[in-house]
Amino acid sequence: MRNKRLFSQIAAASAVALILAGCSSSSHNASKTTLPKVDMMKSLGTGEGQVNIVAWAGYVENGSNDPKVNWVRDFEKATGCKVNVKTGSTSDDMVALMKTGEYDVVSASGDASLRLIYGGDVAPVNTALVPNYANIFAGLKNQPWNSVDGVAYGIPHGRGANLLAYRTDIVKPAPTSWGAVFDPNSPYKGKITAYDSPIYIADAALYLMKTQPDLGIKYPYALDQKQFDAAVALLKVQKPLIGEYWSDALKHIASLKSGGTVLGTTWQYNINASKADHVPVEGFKPVEGSTGWSDTWMVSSKAKHPNCAYLWMDHIVSPKANAAVAEWFGEAPSNAKACDLTSDKNFCTTYHAADEAYWKDVYYWNTATQACLDGRTDVKCVPYSEWVKAWSSLRNA
Amino acid sequence: MKRSIATWMHKRPQVRLAALLAAPTLWLVVAYLGALGALLVTAFFTIDSFTGNVIAKFNLGNFHDMLTDPAYRNVVLRTLGIAISVTLICAIFAIPMAFFMAKIAKPKNQKILVALVLTPLWASYLVKIYAWRTMLEPRTGVMDWILGPIGIHSPGFGGPAIIIGLSYLWLPYMILPIYAGLERLPNSLLDASGDLGARNFYTFRRVILPLIFPSLVAGSMFTFSLTLGDYITAQIIGGKLQMLGNVVYQNFSINLPFAATIATIPVAIMAIYLWLVRRTGALASL
Amino acid sequence: MSLMGIGLAFIYVPLSVVVINSFNSSRTFSWPPSRFTTEWWGKAISNTGVRKALSWSLAAGLSATFIALLLGTSLAFAVSRYNFFGKDIISLLVVLPISLPGVVTGIALSNAFNQQIGLSTGLLTIVIGHATFCIVVVYNNALARLRRMGTSLQEASMDLGANGITTFRLITLPNLASALFAGGLLAFGLSFDEIVVTTFTAGPGIQTLPIWIYNNLFRPSQAPIVNVVAATLVVVSVIPIYLSQRLSQDSTSGGRF
Numbered sequence: 019m020r021n022k023r024l025f026s027q028i029a030a031a032s033a034v035a036l037i038l039a040g041c042s043s044s045s046h047n048a049s050k051t052t053l054p055k056v057d058m059m060k061s062l063g064t065g066e067g068q069v070n071i072v073a074w075a076g077y078v079e080n081g082s083n084d085p086k087v088n089w090v091r092d093f094e095k096a097t098g099c100k101v102n103v104k105t106g107s108t109s110d111d112m113v114a115l116m117k118t119g120e121y122d123v124v125s126a127s128g129d130a131s132l133r134l135i136y137g138g139d140v141a142p143v144n145t146a147l148v149p150n151y152a153n154i155f156a157g158l159k160n161q162p163w164n165s166v167d168g169v170a171y172g173i174p175h176g177r178g179a180n181l182l183a184y185r186t187d188i189v190k191p192a193p194t195s196w197g198a199v200f201d202p203n204s205p206y207k208g209k210i211t212a213y214d215s216p217i218y219i220a221d222a223a224l225y226l227m228k229t230q231p232d233l234g235i236k237y238p239y240a241l242d243q244k245q246f247d248a249a250v251a252l253l254k255v256q257k258p259l260i261g262e263y264w265s266d267a268l269k270h271i272a273s274l275k276s277g278g279t280v281l282g283t284t285w286q287y288n289i290n291a292s293k294a295d296h297v298p299v300e301g302f303k304p305v306e307g308s309t310g311w312s313d314t315w316m317v318s319s320k321a322k323h324p325n326c327a328y329l330w331m332d333h334i335v336s337p338k339a340n341a342a343v344a345e346w347f348g349e350a351p352s353n354a355k356a357c358d359l360t361s362d363k364n365f366c367t368t369y370h371a372a373d374e375a376y377w378k379d380v381y382y383w384n385t386a387t388q389a390c391l392d393g394r395t396d397v398k399c400v401p402y403s404e405w406v407k408a409w410s411s412l413r414n415a
Numbered sequence: 416m417k418r419s420i421a422t423w424m425h426k427r428p429q430v431r432l433a434a435l436l437a438a439p440t441l442w443l444v445v446a447y448l449g450a451l452g453a454l455l456v457t458a459f460f461t462i463d464s465f466t467g468n469v470i471a472k473f474n475l476g477n478f479h480d481m482l483t484d485p486a487y488r489n490v491v492l493r494t495l496g497i498a499i500s501v502t503l504i505c506a507i508f509a510i511p512m513a514f515f516m517a518k519i520a521k522p523k524n525q526k527i528l529v530a531l532v533l534t535p536l537w538a539s540y541l542v543k544i545y546a547w548r549t550m551l552e553p554r555t556g557v558m559d560w561i562l563g564p565i566g567i568h569s570p571g572f573g574g575p576a577i578i579i580g581l582s583y584l585w586l587p588y589m590i591l592p593i594y595a596g597l598e599r600l601p602n603s604l605l606d607a608s609g610d611l612g613a614r615n616f617y618t619f620r621r622v623i624l625p626l627i628f629p630s631l632v633a634g635s636m637f638t639f640s641l642t643l644g645d646y647i648t649a650q651i652i653g654g655k656l657q658m659l660g661n662v663v664y665q666n667f668s669i670n671l672p673f674a675a676t677i678a679t680i681p682v683a684i685m686a687i688y689l690w691l692v693r694r695t696g697a698l699a700s701l
Numbered sequence: 702m703s704l705m706g707i708g709l710a711f712i713y714v715p716l717s718v719v720v721i722n723s724f725n726s727s728r729t730f731s732w733p734p735s736r737f738t739t740e741w742w743g744k745a746i747s748n749t750g751v752r753k754a755l756s757w758s759l760a761a762g763l764s765a766t767f768i769a770l771l772l773g774t775s776l777a778f779a780v781s782r783y784n785f786f787g788k789d790i791i792s793l794l795v796v797l798p799i800s801l802p803g804v805v806t807g808i809a810l811s812n813a814f815n816q817q818i819g820l821s822t823g824l825l826t827i828v829i830g831h832a833t834f835c836i837v838v839v840y841n842n843a844l845a846r847l848r849r850m851g852t853s854l855q856e857a858s859m860d861l862g863a864n865g866i867t868t869f870r871l872i873t874l875p876n877l878a879s880a881l882f883a884g885g886l887l888a889f890g891l892s893f894d895e896i897v898v899t900t901f902t903a904g905p906g907i908q909t910l911p912i913w914i915y916n917n918l919f920r921p922s923q924a925p926i927v928n929v930v931a932a933t934l935v936v937v938s939v940i941p942i943y944l945s946q947r948l949s950q951d952s953t954s955g956g957r958f
Contacts, residue, residue, distance in 0.1 A: 075916050082750040105908070105916070110668035114815055214650075216665070262572055262654050268924050269651060272548065272729035276555045278572075295727060403462055403670040407480065410662045413655075414490040428783065435779040436791075439772040439836065443794050447806075447833050450813035454805070457812060508711065511704040520705075528705075530943065535712055537938030538719060539914050540894055542931035546715040549722065549730045557718055557732050583715065586708075636800050644802020644897065660804045660897075667808050667901075675812075678805045685800050689793065 053166060054138030056319045062147045062328055068100040069326035072115045072124040074313070076347045077175070077334075078103040087346055089339040097333070099326035116140065119320040122327035125175055125313050128163040128383035129217065129402070135171050140316040142169045148332045150340075153354045157374050162391060163384045164314040172314035173331045176340070176349040178369070179310040179380045180213065180221065181301035183274065183284035183292075196225045196304045199282055200256050207259050211270065211282030214263035216402070216409035217383055220309050221283060222249040222256075224381060228306040238309065239384040240392035246400040250408050257412065267291070274299055286369055287348025307379025312352075344369070455682075458675035469671055477676035487662070491680055494659040497578055498642040502589075504582040505638045506631060509589040514623070516590075517597035532590050540584060544651050547580045548572075551652060572654035580648045585641050589634035596630030597623075632692050639688065643681045716935060723928035730928070745929040754913035761824060761899075761909055762892040765831035769888045770881060772832070773839030781847040798834040806834065807901030814902065823907055830902040831895060835888035842884030843877060850876055886944075 071078055078101065081088035090101045104121065106112040109130035116124050116139045126134055134140045145151040151159075151173060158164075158174035165171055184193055189206060199210050200222075212218055220238040226248055227235035235245050261278060264270035271288050273279040275297045289301035315331045317324065333339055337355035344351035345360055350369040357366035370376040384391060390399040459473050481487050516528045535543065550557045551569045558569040570576060604622065646660030659681055666674035718732075726736035745751065773795075779785070780792060798806055810830050814820045854876070858868040896911040903912055914930065917923035 082748070082753065084744070085747055108668050216669075257655070260655055265650065266918070268545075268729060268918060269548070272552075272731065275727075275729055275731050276552050278553060291728065295729065295731075403673075406666055406669045407673060410657075410665050411484050411486040413657045414486040414493075414662065432779055432783045432785060435775040435783075436785075439776040439779075439795075440791065442772055442833070443791075443798075443836070446810075446813075446829055447798055448794070450809040451801075451805075454809040454812050508708050512708040515705040530939070531709060532712065534935060534938055535716055536890055536894065538716060538931045538935045539911055539927075540896055541911065541914050541918055542719055542927060543715060545730065545918060545927075546718045546722070549718050549732050550715055552732065555732055557714070560733060561714075583711065586712065636796075640800045640802055644804040646804060647896070660802065663804050663808065667811075671808070671812060674808060678808060681802045681805055685802070689796070689800060693793070 053136060054319075056138060056141045058142040058144045059147060059317075059324055059328065060144070063325045065097050065099045065326045065329055066323040067098060067326070068102060069123065069323045069330050070121045071101060071103045071330065072106050072112050072121045073103055074125055074127075074347075075105045077125050077313075077343060078105075079343075079346060087342070089334075089342045093330065093333045093339070097326065097329045099323070099329055101330070113137070113139070116318060119318065120322075122318050122321040122323045123330055124316050124318070126172065126316050127311060127313050129385045131163045131172065131314050131316065132385050132387070134316060135166055139319055140171055141319040141321075142171055143173060143317060143331070145170050145173070147328050148173055148335070150332050150335045150337075150353060153337070154335060154352050155354060155372070155374065157377050158312060158352050161312070161382065163312070163382060164316075172316040173335055174352040175313040175315055175335065176344050176347070176352050177310060177312040177377070177380075177382065178285055178287075178349045179303055179308045179377070180283050181286060181289065181308060182304050183282060183289060183299055183301040185274065185277065185280040185298060186300050187298045188277065188280045192300070193281065194305055196221070196306050196308075197229070198304075199259070200225060200252060202255055202259070204259055204281075206281050208261045209278065209280040210256075210259045210261060211273065211279040212253075212256065212260055212263050213283050214265040214413075216405040217309070218283070219246070219249050219253065219405050219409065220381065220383070222252040224309060225306055226252060236394075237392035238381050239386045240390040240394065240399050241386065242390070242394075242397040242399055246404075246408070250412060253412055254415070257415075263413070271295070285348070290348065290368070303376070303380070307381065310377075310380040310382050312382045341365075344371075451682075454675045455679060457672050458679055460672040462670055462672060477673050480673070481676050481680075487677070487680075490657060490659055490662055493574070493656065494643060495684070497574065497581070497658065498639050500578045501581045501585065501642045502635045502638045504578065505586050505589040505634070508582070508586055509593050509634065510627075510631075513590050513593035513597055517594050517600075518602065529594070532587050536587050541647065541651075543584060544580055544648050547576070547583065548652050551576050551579070572652050574653075574656055576652040576654065577649055577656060577658070580652050581642050581645060582638075584648070585638040588637035588641070592630040592633040593627055596627040600626055636688075636692065640685055643684060719928055719935070720932045723925070723932045725925070725928075728925055730924075741925040741929050745926045745933075748926060750908070750917075751910075751913060751926070751930055754908045754910045757824070757907055758893055758910040761827045761831060762889045764824075764828045765835050765892045766885050766889045768828065768832035769835035769839045770885050773836045773884065773888075774843050774877075774881065776836070777840050777843035777847055781844055782852070795837050795840050799837050803834075803895075803897035806830070807898045810898065811901035823903075826902040827899055827907065827909065830898045831892040834895075834898070835891055838887045838891065839881065839884035842880045842887075846877055846880035 078090060079087045080090035080101065080103070090103075094100055104115060106115065106124075109127050112124055112126060113130050113133055115121055116134055117137070124134070124140070126140075154174055158177065160168060160170060161174075164174060182193060182196060182198065184198075186192070189198075198204065199212065204210065213221070219241075223235055223238040223241055223245065226233055226245070227238060230248070233245050233248055235241065241249060262269075262273060264273070264279075264282075267285065267288050270279070270284065271291050274284075274288070274292050275295060284301050286301065289299060292299045315334060317327045317331065321327050334343065335353050337353050337359050340351045340353040341356035341359040344356060345362065345365060350371040351357065351360075351366070354372060357371055360366060362368075366372055386399060386402045386405060388398050388401045390397065457469065458477060459475065460469055460471050461474055461476060463470055512532070516525055516532070520528055551572065553559070553569050553571045556569050558567075562568070570579075600623070644660050646658060646664045649656055649658045649661055659677065663674050663677050666677065721734065722730045723741055724737045724739065725731075725734040726738040726740070727734065776791065776795060780788060807830070810826070810833075814826050820826060850873075854872050855868050858872045859865075863871065894911060896915060899909055899912055900915070903909065908916065910930070914927050918927050
């Protein structure tokens with residue numbers, strides 16, 4: 019009897035919850051699929067006294083983490099724009115924050131920038147108002163993740179390639195191809211690592227693009243169903259070889275040091291940190307090329323402090339600030355003149371900052387959408403949300 | 416004036432009851448159930464494949480995907496197995512420890528022991544799990560360093576590591592309620608059982624266990640549900656393994672409806688668990 | 702005795718690893734430490750980010766505890782002193798936030814704040830999230846005490862002419878105080894080390910201590926400082942635990958769940 023009473027109570031409560039839910043969920047926006055028309059800034063006025071920034075950890079340092087690491091102070095002094103920064107933990111956080119309209123500038127990665135552009139959340143950038151734009155490497159300008167139809171939507175910040183790391187004392191002979199991490203008979207089975215994110219599917223697609231031309235993959239972020247299935251199948255073959263997947267650099271570096279991982283995808287920063295710790299490790303870009311990332315500073319379409327926002331975008335890619343960020347974060351700077359100002363004189367060489375040929379076969383992270391990013395119109399491509407599902411499924415199969 | 420309100424209130428228990436209930440009920444129903452309900456409704460929605468915006472149109476596609484892909488059955492079973500193991504390990508450690516603390520240690524030492532058990536709760540969750548990474552690192556870890564010479568080696572990163580790590584994290588949540596339950600038992604009860612000739616194990620099984628069962632269940636609510644929703648431990652010491660929480664977390668940012676669909680599984684499991692717990696009568700003593 | 706020893710060893714060996722690693726010269730905590738250094742302690746002291754995070758954590762924890770004390774206590778009074786329709790479900794509802802996995806609570810609240818009501822995430826949303834699962838610990842402590850107290854003392858007080866408020870102030874509250882303290886402390890502790898719900902409800906600008914640790918642990922240049930912070934927390938935690946032991950003399954072990 020007691021149970022019966024509880025049932026009626028549960029029923030009543032659920033009804034309330036569902037009504038509440040029903041009322042509120044009707045407010046979802048209809049989706050936009052065409053490019054929204056947003057005006058570009060025509061001329062620069064005086065600063066508004068402050069600027070609200072959404073950025074990755076390490077991009078806007080004001081000395082609170084390390085008193086010596088501070089490129090906000092100079093900016094505030096020079097422009098009178100006080101910097102308020104919000105650190106985004108994921109690309110989706112950043113998209114959500116930009117949608118609130120409370121922020122003026124964002125450091126968007128390739129898996130966020132297109133969503134912001136098509137969502138009408140960011141405005142085209144008048145690059146004439148950003149003097150330092152002139153010195154930015156040509157290979158970063160007007161790319162698929164930071165421009166649409168030749169119109170720039172942002173200022174490139176820096177870049178990095180996803181390299182193949184191996185322990186020089188264990189892995190012999192030295193690998194030359196990504197094939198090393200996909201070889202089912204690898205002698206290093208159980209000690210291979212891969213990046214723990216759906217975006218890693220692009221790494222498999224890149225390998226297939228170069229080794230199985232029949233599949234017709236032209237761009238690792240534009241995969242039709244057949245190409246996508248082939249990439250996922252390759253990752254299924256790879257899975258028994260993997261000891262650990264990594265997503266945080268600390269775990270990855272510790273694992274390289276202990277020898278738990280001897281081969282697999284990495285970042286230049288991790289290689290440098292490992293070498294500094296006297297770990298016999300090397301990282302390089304294999305013959306197939308590699309995936310990579312390039313972040314973009316974008317200005318909100320609803321910016322309340324657009325002048326300070328433009329001033330910030332110019333400051334952060336100025337040679338001095340750009341060099342400081344690049345060294346602190348561990349990436350190649352985007353400004354050619356930054357290379358003269360790094361504290362480590364070999365920094366730009368290590369990170370291939372000025373070596374345009376090096377970046378030719380680096381495919382920067384991008385958000386896969388149903389409309390194929392390689393321009394094909396006869397097929398539908400697999401959107402990124404399906405990449406995520408496939409990754410979950412793969413990791414738990 | 417104050418007095419007259421008090422008297423007025425005293426004469427009207429209904430009003431007092433309403434005053435007491437209004438705020439907490441409103442909070443739990445609106446802030447919590449409302450949010451939970453909205454999430455469950457979202458499970459039936461889908462997303463725009465281009466912008467990733469949620470489209471509020473009813474469909475069962477997510478449930479179809481979840482139920483037809485064996486990967487999700489695997490991760491549910493794996494997570495359940497881990498949650499049950501963690502709960503059992505915590506119970507096996509916690510019962511004798513709580514018993515010692517409540518019944519064997521001198522009263523003066525009791526407080527110190529409670530403090531010793533509580534201390535790790537204040538060291539950050541993440542730091543403790545990273546400490547376990549240092550502990551369990553194969554060959555070069557602390558465990559192989561200490562126990563290697565006597566032939567015990569680290570299990571490496573994977574399922575066993577997750578179970579060890581989570582048992583470590585949640586152990587105090589199991590010890591405390593059992594300790595509290597034991598503390599309330601009169602010593603005379605145990606003595607009586609002993610006087611009547613019962614051996615220690617018999618006394619434990621027939622006298623103590625039934626009496627602390629509600630506390631044990633209360634503790635298991637924590638160990639079980641905390642394990643069911645964890646995703647960080649698996650990331651750090653789980654090797655290749657993922658848990659349910661990882662799947663929810665992964666999909667949350669890009670495909671909320673699917674994450675919500677997956678989230679219905681732990682909700683259903685906990686609903687069943689609560690239902691069973693309630694039948695034992697333990698909830699009342701929780 | 703020996704089991705207790707093994708149990709304590711299980712608890713304290715990893716904690717000592719944390720303390721030792723805060724002096725380990727390796728940035729990735731490699732074992733055994735080849736060299737010891739006090740560099741990280743020096744860096745941690747000059748780190749203003751961690752102090753800011755600590756103050757956010759204290760603010761969130763204290764606010765959530767305050768709300769939980771108010772709501773949990775009044776609910777405990779209602780349930781212990783009255784009979785009403787929905788009593789069963791209320792006692793089930795209050796347990797729900799702590800018994801459903803944090804990741805579910807987290808995404809449910811995040812979805813509600815961001816998509817449904819458009820409340821921008823910040824300290825307020827963290828406090829709402831934390832208070833929701835903290836209510837239950839205050840509620841349980843208060844309810845247990847109220848049941849043990851019975852109503853005879855209050856009735857005696859009323860019979861002697863005291864009104865409801867006076868009785869509450871002079872009789873009920875003092876008897877309840879230690880249970881509330883224990884519950885409040887536990888609620889604060891839960892909030893202070895909470896990371897999953899916080900991840901989803903914190904605006905990215907607000908870093909509570911666990912979020913700060915999460916962000917810094919994954920950057921090798923900062924990771925060793927995190928060990929210093931954790932080691933310090935363990936040492937400082939002795940204070941609240943000592944206080945709870947002193948103040949909850951007759952109550953159980955820092956609280957019942």
